[in-house]
Amino acid sequence: MSIAGPALQGALVTVMVVKVSDDWRSALPDFLAGHIGRNPTFFQNAPVVLEVGEARGCATRDDFRQLKELVRGHGLMPIGIQGGSELQRRAALESELPSFPAAGRREAAPRTAEAAPAPAQAKKVDPAEAEQRAATAGRTRVVTQPVRSGSQVYAQGGDLIVMAAVSPGAEVIADGHVHIYGALRGRAIAGASGDTEARIFTHSLEAELICIAGNYLVSDSIDPQYLKRPVQISLAEDRLIISEN
Amino acid sequence: MATVISVTSGKGGVGKTTTSAAFSTGLALRGYKTVVIDFDVGLRNLDLIMGCERRVVFDFVNVINGDAALNQALIKDKRVENLYIFPTSQTKDKDALNREGVGRVLEELKQQFDYIVCDSPAGIEQGAVNALYHADHAIVVTNPEVSSVRDSDRIIGILQSKSRRAEKGEAPVKEHLLLTRYDPERVERGEMMTVQDVQEILAVPLLGVIPESEAVLRASNIGTPVILDRESNAGQAYEDAVSRFLGETREIRFLKPEKKGLFSKLFGTGR
Numbered sequence: 001m002s003i004a005g006p007a008l009q010g011a012l013v014t015v016m017v018v019k020v021s022d023d024w025r026s027a028l029p030d031f032l033a034g035h036i037g038r039n040p041t042f043f044q045n046a047p048v049v050l051e052v053g054e055a056r057g058c059a060t061r062d063d064f065r066q067l068k069e070l071v072r073g074h075g076l077m078p079i080g081i082q083g084g085s086e087l088q089r090r091a092a093l094e095s096e097l098p099s100f101p102a103a104g105r106r107e108a109a110p111r112t113a114e115a116a117p118a119p120a121q122a123k124k125v126d127p128a129e130a131e132q133r134a135a136t137a138g139r140t141r142v143v144t145q146p147v148r149s150g151s152q153v154y155a156q157g158g159d160l161i162v163m164a165a166v167s168p169g170a171e172v173i174a175d176g177h178v179h180i181y182g183a184l185r186g187r188a189i190a191g192a193s194g195d196t197e198a199r200i201f202t203h204s205l206e207a208e209l210i211c212i213a214g215n216y217l218v219s220d221s222i223d224p225q226y227l228k229r230p231v232q233i234s235l236a237e238d239r240l241i242i243s244e245n
Numbered sequence: 246m247a248t249v250i251s252v253t254s255g256k257g258g259v260g261k262t263t264t265s266a267a268f269s270t271g272l273a274l275r276g277y278k279t280v281v282i283d284f285d286v287g288l289r290n291l292d293l294i295m296g297c298e299r300r301v302v303f304d305f306v307n308v309i310n311g312d313a314a315l316n317q318a319l320i321k322d323k324r325v326e327n328l329y330i331f332p333t334s335q336t337k338d339k340d341a342l343n344r345e346g347v348g349r350v351l352e353e354l355k356q357q358f359d360y361i362v363c364d365s366p367a368g369i370e371q372g373a374v375n376a377l378y379h380a381d382h383a384i385v386v387t388n389p390e391v392s393s394v395r396d397s398d399r400i401i402g403i404l405q406s407k408s409r410r411a412e413k414g415e416a417p418v419k420e421h422l423l424l425t426r427y428d429p430e431r432v433e434r435g436e437m438m439t440v441q442d443v444q445e446i447l448a449v450p451l452l453g454v455i456p457e458s459e460a461v462l463r464a465s466n467i468g469t470p471v472i473l474d475r476e477s478n479a480g481q482a483y484e485d486a487v488s489r490f491l492g493e494t495r496e497i498r499f500l501k502p503e504k505k506g507l508f509s510k511l512f513g514t515g516r
Contacts, residue, residue: 146448148402149395150369165448167398185446 009214010194016048017082020055024067032074040075048076049100052092053083064088064095140176147172147186154192168208177201183228187211191235200233205242215240247355250362251380251418253404255396257367259388260425263461265364266294266470267480268384271487273328274472277359280319282331284376285366287338295322295330296468306334309346315353324473329358339372351379369403378409382419382490385449388426389438394446397422401449421452423486428457429502440500453486455479456499 021027036043050067052058058067064081071078080098081088089099141155143162149169153160160174163181170186172178177199178190184202191198191213198212205226209218212235223242230245252265262285269281283291286306292298297320303313322328331354334341354361365376377383383404387397401420405411408418424443431437440454460477464470472487474480478499485495 145405148405149398151402151406165446167402167446168395169399170402 007214010192015079016046017051018048018071018076018078019051020058020067022055022057024055024058024070028067028070029074032071032076036074036076044075045077046075047079050078050081050097051083052081052088059085059087059091061091061094064092064097068095068097141174143172146182149186174198184210189216190233196235198235201231201245203230204228205231205233210240212240247358247361248381249351249355249379250360250382250384251365251377252362252384252386253365253373253377253400254367254386254393255369255373255398255400256388256393259386259393260423260455260461261367261386262290262294262364263465263471264384264386264423264425264455264483265291265362267472267483268487268490269360269362270322270325270328270470270472271483272360272362272491273322273325275487275491276327278327278329278357279360279362280329280331280354280358281362281364282354283333283364284342284372285364286333286341286372287335288366289333289335291330291364292320292332293468294465295470297322297330297332298468301332304332304334305350306337306341308350309342315350324469339366339370339375342372342375344375344378347375348379369399373400374403374407377404377418378407380404380408380410380418382421384421384423384452385447386423386425387443387447389424389432389440389443391438394438394443398447401447420449421490422447422449423452423455425455426457427454427499429500433502440497451497452489453482454497454500455482455486 048071050071058064068078078097080100081092082100084092084099092099140159140161143153143160144164146164147153147162147166147170149167152171153173155174155176157175159176159179160172161179162172165182166172166180166184166186166188168185171189172180172186173189173192175191175193175195178188178201180188180202183204183206185206185208187209188200188207189211190200194213196213200210200212205222206228207219207222209216210233212233215235215238217240226242226244231242232245233240233242235241252261252268254261265281269279273279281291281295282305283289292301300320303318305318307313308315308318318331320330320332322330351361363376363380366372385397385401387393404418404420410416410418422444424440428437432439440451444451456478458477458479460474460479461471464474471477471480472483482499485498488495
């Protein structure tokens with residue numbers, strides 16, 4: 001079942017990447033002209049991501065503005081950058097070029113205290129804790145205590161392993177897989193940023209809701225033969241498939 | 246240095262005040278200097294259950310606001326040596342307690358007492374959080390019933406995230422499950438959750454099981470903690486619970502329906 005109406009979902013899209021070399025001012029125009037000249041219609045308005053890891057000379061706001069204009073001038077549509085340093089990312093953003101993570105994985109948040117999400121409540125975010133959280137984003141997160149009703153655990157950029165039960169009214173979320181070595185009685189959301197390959201594993205399926213990459217089933221809609229069974233749940237063609245382990 | 250025990254539940258009406266009264270009395274009977282504090286501002290009941298409602302002059306809010314000294318507000322129990330009651334205001338509401346004020350008062354109490362029992366209001370907002378914030382131990386009072394179990398789970402989550410120990414990264418609050426209003430006959434008929442059902446969901450060590458008992462209503466009517474009714478099952482079960490808390494091993498009683506003899510069936514039992 002897909003979510004009806006407006007929704008914010010993750011997705012994987014394929015896009016061309018233009019590798020920008022250090023001598024881009026001289027080399028890129030000819031390079032682009034050459035490629036596009038061979039097949040102009042294909043490249044017309046095509047979205048491209050600019051790989052700027054090697055273009056150390058492209059680091060200021062003006063540099064990125066010129067780069068964007070150059071690429072645009074050849075008919076391509078730059079939609080963002082990849083592989084840039086912190087400095088390059090900031091400069092590119094001023095030309096409205098966001099950063100894409102490499103190989104479809106969410107990049108770890110920058111290691112600064114200011115980057116820690118500011119909670120709406122008065123609870124102070126300990127800068128050391130925020131930095132540690134940023135440093136571990138992308139690795140598998142392991143939770144050893146039961147996830148209590150009303151709690152929410154989010155493993156950003158990686159998998160989540162829960163070594164106890166997930167209570168009704170609790171939510172366990174991961175960008176990768178969700179493994180629950182206990183009863184799943186709450187909500188489990190895998191592939192939260194759109195990874196359709198993500199799976200959910202549990203020792204006992206008693207979930208209120210299961211979801212992979214935006215496709216969900218509520219408790220009522222789960223085939224009763226799988227209730228309280230050890231199962232894995234995967235996504236195939238927008239449908240959740242439950243199979244017993 | 247005193248030990249702070251918070252009696253909490255999430256759900257209302259499950260037996261927190263009954264438990265706070267009985268437990269604090271039980272500790273005092275063992276010789277520990279104990280104070281039981283009412284955190285339910287505006288809906289105070291502890292003074293009624295303890296039978297001291299006609300002796301309340303100053304309260305928790307007065308002390309926090311500096312209108313009275315702590316010792317002016319503490320009420321000495323008439324029946325049990327070592328036991329004191331700290332009532333709260335009936336005219337204000339929960340916003341009258343602030344974290345800083347509560348902390349100051351508790352620090353002062355810690356100098357005088359062995360055990361401080363905090364009777365929490367129902368809910369998960371500021372009132373309940375104030376009552377559990379300083380806890381070293383928490384007694385999670387739960388009825389064997391789905392809503393109560395769900396709410397207890399929620400309050401345990403809050404204990405693990407919003408208590409002072411959690412905020413400071415100290416050793417976590419020790420959780421104890423107290424199952425109250427347990428009716429063995431209904432359990433046998435399959436109408437009520439069993440002890441195992443509740444433990445499987447909450448995964449908290451069991452402190453005791455208090456059977457459903459008419460003695461509880463009788464006790465609150467006369468303003469006596471039910472633990473002082475030595476003949477009642479509930480009173481005895483609370484006694485067992487206090488013993489277990491203090492480290493003694495006691496078998497869990499009152500789990501099976503009583504076999505009523507002919508005499509009892511004709512003339513009723515003192516349950």
